[in-house]
Amino acid sequence: MNELEEKIKRAFGEVAVNKGLALRHEVARLPRFISEYLISKYCAAYPDRETAFSKLAEVVAENFPEPKDKDRVLYKLKRLGIVHLMDEFKVSIDLKRNLYLLHIPCLQIYGALADEGIVRKFERTLSGMWGLGTLEYRPDLPENMDETIWPILLIDIEPFQVYNIDLRGFIENRQKFTLNEWIDLLITTIGLNPNAYSQRQKLLQLARLIPLIEGNVNLMELGPRATGKTYLYRNLSHYTRIYSGGAISPARLFFDARLRLVGDIATHDLVAFDEVSRIRFTNPDEMAGKLKDFMVDGFFERGTLKRAHSGCSLVFLGNIEKEEGIPTKEIRYALPDIMQDSAFLDRIHGLLPGWEMPKIMKSEEHLAQGIGLAADYFAEIIHEMRKESFRDIINTHVEFGDNFTIRDENAVRKLASGLIKLLF
Structure with a gap:
């Protein structure tokens, strides 16, 4: 661990993770913001890294099926009455039929059902929430159902991505790093190796984040x-x-x-x-x-x-x-x-x-191997920072020339506000 990585660990504690671990094949099918969460969880539960990955591999293989395994999962559900699935569950509300409709992407099912208590407890299911869900086979549907409804009910869910976000603490930790250190930390956080990019290329990579941090x-x-x-x-x-x-x-x-x-x-x-x-x-x-x-x-x-x-x-x-x-x-x-x-x-x-x-050709050359912030944690941070605006700072310190249209000025304010949030 180099000096910067030690500094990141001291400042951010448990949300500072080894980004190279997410490249392992056991979690390759999962989005990085989920795989890093699970890796941190299992490495904390099992001090021996190989044991942790072995356990995690079993959980992923058993609970995160590929689309081709749909019938196998449905057979298991019919036979046992209950299955556990890892997925991004999304609930929509059908007021006419008084139903909570469930989307299960890994099974390509759009018309299952969710228990009302789940939605009350986890409102994020209304926009989509990753977790380990418990699904129950319910062949006896009430009269307000029709043939479009699958006899499957989500009765419980263990959510992933459950950080208590301290935005002020994040901003205070930023001050512990130089600008170049912070840029390298952000590049590592998004899964890339900062040593593979020039300073301009790093800034262009971070510019991709502006639409996520600025509305x-x-x-x-x-x-x-x-x-x-x-x-x-x-x-x-x-x-x-x-x-x-x-x-x-x-x-x-x-x-x-x-x-x-x-x-x-x-x-x-x-x-x-x-x-x-x-x-x-x-x-x-x-x-x-x-x-x-x-x-x-x-x-x-x-x-x-x-x-x-x-x-x-x-x-x-x-x-x-x-x-x-x-x-x-x-x-x-x-x-x-x-x-x-x-x-x-x-x-x-x-x-x-x-x-x-540059093209990303070799994982050992272009992808992050060191310490960065957990992707799911960073995603929540930039989601919260969308509520902040730095456009007043830009209005105070930037003077636009006569050749700028209103749209030009608005574009500069938005892009500059996003970059200020990211870098400072």
């Missing part, structure tokens, strides 16, 4: 494959939603008028559109209008939902090849037609030059 930021990043664009958003925080190609509807993104349910923009801190050139919208004209409206000030409406607001940030990720360090074609051609409109591009607050990022 209503619209960011675009174009660059080659395998530079970690999607990896960060998928593995750092459970407050994100990623669309990877395919069709997206206004109902899914904004509001489903039929089910009277708000979409992902209303329930997440960040929605990322990965491989934007392959994204298809089921109603392009409606989607284009609603996206552009939302990107101005965070307000949206659809059907019976009037003038709703969300602080959700939007990130648009696209692949573009480079030659001698620069893109091989004009960047707008990496975007779908709906996003090539100048009115849409004017609403983007920042363009990250992903072509400046």
